[in-house]
Amino acid sequence: MLLRATLLVSFGLIASAAPAGAQLLTVDHPGQYTQEDIARGSLLYNAQCFACHGRDGDQISGVDLRRGQFRRAQSDEDLAQTITRGTPGGMPPFKLDPAELTGIVAFIRAGFDTSASVKVGSAARGKSLFDGKGECATCHRVAGRGPRKAPDLSDIGLARAPAMLERSVRDPSSALQPINRPVRIVTADGTTIRGRRLNEDTHTVQIIDDRERLLSIPKKGLRSFDVITESAMPAYAGKLSDDEIADIVAFLLTLRRQ
Amino acid sequence: MTRRVAVTIALVLVALSGAIDAQVTYDRLLRAQDEPQNWITYSGGYSSQRHSLLTQITPGNVRNLELKWILPNQVFGAWQSSPIVVDGMMYITQRPNDVLAVDAKTGRVFWQYRYTNSPDARVCCGANNRGVAILGDMLYMGTLDGHLVAIDRTTGRSLWDVPVGDPKLGYSLTMAPLVVKDKVLVGSGGGEYGIRGFVAAFDAKTGKELWRFHTIPGPGEKGNETWGGDSWKTGGGSIWVTPSYDPALNLTYWGVGNPGPDWNPDQRPGDNLYTDSVIAIDPDTGTLKWHFQFSPNDPYDYDSVQIAVLADLNWKGTPTKAMLWANRNGFFYVLDRTNGKFLLGAPFVKVNWASGLDANGRPIPTPQPEGMPTWPGVQGGTNWYSPSFSPRTGLLYISAWEGYASVFRKEKAEYVPGRNFLGGGGTPYTGVTGAPGVRVGRATPINSWTDAAGNGAVMAIDPMTGQKKWVFKQFDVTDSGNLTTATDLLFTGGREGHFYALDARTGVELWKASLGGQIANGPITYAVDGKQHVSVISGNSLITFALRD
Incomplete structure (x- = not known):
């Protein structure tokens, strides 16, 4: 019953966050943005946006581009409009051609993730692996359950893009912040x-x-x-199959509790 | 050198033992007074006296206070939050809905929780949040988009999140919740949006709603007859400060905000219960035990969102469970908190909207002619600024605005869901046409309104007589809360950014730190490793003092 309530709350959150929230390419918008657009947007972002918004898009108070937190924008059109018109007393207007604009929006919506190779499997299977064979739950805490030794993963699906998650599972030390x-x-x-x-x-x-x-x-x-620069977490490359890692990544992407 | 190492070791050990994860049980909340090293509820304990039993800082040594650390806020706007401190850990909120876990000794941050509000969130008066509550290993915070969130005290991650009020209709949670037994109690702001206010209780473990009491009675409920027509539907009655609690009587006491529309009483004929009232609610069931209305059919926006200060007095020879209340409407009240009976009332600032109070404490209205000033003005004789009561001096200490008036106007307001529902307004009065009046907050470093528009004061009120024992005047107004200690110190501040230690018995200034930014929260005190600290927020900085080492 408790679990059920928790799940319902989680779903409620995802639903209510959806209009304004992060829309990771691989989860919500398969195929909506092309890899080409995202790559173009990445270059443009570094040239035009980086100075104020920063590498991770979170340098302006109340705005976290990578995680989809905006002051005003909800739709892609809103985003494009904010970019081309600027904001009163804040962001200057940018003159971009339509393809560039599409690229920037794609890059933001993709959570700044330019990699195309990340395989995302089944979240349900990923959950079983997380709790069972992978033994992730013996160290990580999710939604108030589990030990606090390792980082709490309740919002990891919002905080990390798929490529980063995959790397953390395969080779934690290389991805350890x-x-x-x-x-x-x-x-x-x-x-x-x-x-x-x-x-x-x-x-x-x-x-x-x-x-x-x-x-x-x-x-x-x-x-x-x-x-210590080495992660306390074991590397799963070789321990789990590529498909199993893809399943775990899928499960982690569903962890979006605010 | 050897000695220094030894001291360091000792400090490390104390730091470790102090950090052992002791659960904050309801029993600890009940006996907050017994652990003065902590500050575990918004008002320092259920009786909301904001009185600490710590004695290290005294009138004799207060001049030796020195800066220990500053925590700057990266978000601009009035920082109205009040921290809590539990076993060396401080929890403070910052705009819009962040929570920080701070080492109370060094000001270094362990974790930051960030809540992203829905774009639907709307608040009349800034993205305020006034703090968190704690029970077990969970922290509780209300959000601007009308949610209540539980946060893991160790990891800073949310454990549950429940919608409490619809932000599209103007419901928002800005008060620090109060935990009673196994429940989290919270009320909703939104009095400028034509909401129907409420207080509600949630299961602390799961977030399940257990009861809800509407501050505006619906059809068939007692009090609905005090609303003409359908006016109850948009009657306001917001709640935006933390209630008090008397465990022996098992009653929570809530200050209720203004009726809607704020300034046009013609649209809501009747007394408009329970707006501008204190309501006594059973925390187990949400049932109303009694109420007392300060300002019936209010046309001035005199929210009764003050903190109910609970004090046990020897009232004319009878031990009395009293409630002390300096109201935004300019009158100070003493009530019997067992039944809401009016014991005493007296103005503490200039008042001309009423000629006085009758035998039951009901005001005798004297509305001013159109265009003429009404005292006190729209922000009131006082407001949400936390008072302090010292059982040692027997005095109530409040932040007041003296000589401050507004010219009120009313107009027809049409209710549009989610939009302001005001029905007029109040313009601060200066006596000089075109001169600026007191603004809601400090916007520039120049006090362009001067004391011609009003001045701030800390007042020590004797509840037995309703008379002021002393007044500590400030040139600009003050939104500061107050804190007293068992060494008869009173800590307070104001918009000018001065942070004061006064002699609580005489009002004489003993120490001052000029911090620069407006002080719009209540100072708190706590101890870590046996050392007493005092924290206050000035402008965008949380600043902590202790005696020189």
Whole structure:
């Protein structure tokens, strides 16, 4: 019953987010944008939009282009109009020809993902693999279930494009975000703390340790503080078949809880 | 050197032990007073006294407060949120609906939760959010698009998300929810959109709605007769500040907002219950136990969205469970919180819309001629700014606007779903034609309206007499909340950006930090590793002080 309620809520979210929300190419709009358009848009984005919106499209307050969060635009036409007309006191108008405009919109709607090779399988099978054979659920938390050791994946389908997800499954260390790197800390009294980095500055580091505690640790006086570049997660390339990985990617793409 | 290392080790150990994931049980919420190192509800405890038992900072050493850390907000606009602090972790919201988990000792952030509002969200007065509630390992936040969200306290990810009110019709949640027992209680804003207000309770674990009480009674319900015709349908009665709770009486106390349309009472003949009222609601069932209406058939937008301050007084020789309430309409009230009986009322600022209150506390209206100023003005003698009550001094401390008036006008309002439903307006009065009046918030560094349009003040009101014990005047108005401590300090601020520590007994200024940005939240205090901190928001920065090391 609880699970059912959770699922319903998730569905509600997806439905309500749909008009304004991220519309990943592979999930909602198969074939709507051509690879050619997306590639053209990518080049144009880097030349025209990058300076203000940033690499990940999230540098303007209240706007996250890659995740489909806009201030005004809902439809592709709205997006195109915002680009060509600008916004009052904000974004300047851009003069683009129709093909360029289509490209930019395609690139944004594709979640900035220019790769064409990602295979997306069955989300239902992916869920079984996630909970079973893949043992993903033994470390990852989804929608309030599971341990907090590894990153919570409840919104990973919004946060990552398919190519990035696939890479994370096949070869986690190559896709491990530096901020998420495991840390090993030995305090002055010899206590060892292991965890995952959440934030860091010159004087302190914030981690979640292997007992799921949020700790803010002053660096001064530590016996050692190591940041490990290798992911704690096993690489699944070779462990799972390509089809199974595609299924897991499909399942991860459905995780879009806000 | 050796000693320094030892100290560091000690601090690390304390930091670790302090961070052990202790669940915030209902029992802890009930006894918030017993853990003064924490600030675990919006108002610091169910009685909403915003009074801390911490004693490290005193009138004698307050001048040694120094800056410990600043958390800047990347989003512009009045930052009205009040943080909570639990076992060394601070949880604060920022516009529009972000939550940050902050190390209360260093100001460093563990995680940030971002909620993307539907483009349908509409709010009259800015993308405000006033904070979160906590129970177990979950945080609860209302959103501008009318949702209630539960967030995992450790990971910062949402656990459930339920729609509470339709944003297309102007429903929005801006208040910090209140947890009572196993329920999350919240009400909806939207009083400028012709909503039908409500408070509702949700299962803290699942988000399932358990009951809903409409602040505007429907046909067949008691109080519906106070609305002419169909006017109840668009009657307003929004809720946008956190209620108080008396566990012994098992009653929650909610301040209800203005009727709709705001300024044209002709469109809603009658008293318009339960707008501009305090309602006492059973948190188990959502049933109304009693109500008290401050401003019947209100034409001035005098929302009663103040925090109900619960205090036990020796009232004329009888121990009395009282409720103290300085209202936007310019009157201060003492009520018996067991039954809503009116005990005392007196104006705390200039009032000319009523000549006084009758024996039952009902105002005796004296409407001003068209075009003439009405005191207090549209923002009121006070507003949503949190008061503080000190059981030590027996005084209620409020932020007030003195000498502030508006010229009101009314016009016919047509209800269009999701659009403003106002019926007129109020123009701040300055006495000089064309001179700027007090604006809703600080927009420029120059106070162009000056005290000719009104000034701010912190007032210490004696609830036994309704008289002011002292007044601390400010040149500009103030939207600051107030905080008292068991060392008789009063922390407060104002639009000028000065953050003050006053002597709570005398109102004498003991310390001031000029932070620059308007202070539009309530300061809080807490302790980490045995050290007392004071946090306040000024402009776009959350600023934390403690005594010099």
